[in-house]
Amino acid sequence: MFNSKALLASTLATLFCFASATPVKPGTDASATIQVCTSVGTGCVNLPVVSDDCINLTGGLSFLNKEISTATVPGGFICTFFQDFGCTASGVVNAGTDSEIVLQQGNWHLTNVPGLSGPTNFEDLTSSIVCSPL
């Protein structure tokens, strides 16, 4: 009885030390997600935010491609939405709209967001997203 308790305690201590030793990138919140929706309040998906990793709206996320209407950006991050895949700004202005928009924390309706030269409509234009810690 005593031995199994001691074994359990040492096992837990080992697990705890292992968990504590896991490196955490400063400034990143492992649980942070960006929520995007294809319509207001519907078709929503929570995408895990991995700092500076490009989220391509391809493969399993292709139903979101050129469909995002609203976005909720988590605190501590700034996210850039691109009209092109690969999180690259083409500089091309499609349909009179910037090729990228930059959003800070908040609930955004993409019909009216801050563009590079004033308020712009970015609804149904996003093909990739990248977020960075502030």
Ligand SMILES: *[C@@H]1O[C@H](CO)[C@@H](O)[C@H](O)[C@H]1NC(C)=O
């Ligand atoms: C995203 O897609 C573009 C175009 O298909 C590709 O060049 C790029 O490597 C992809 N990036 C990621 C992070 O998957």
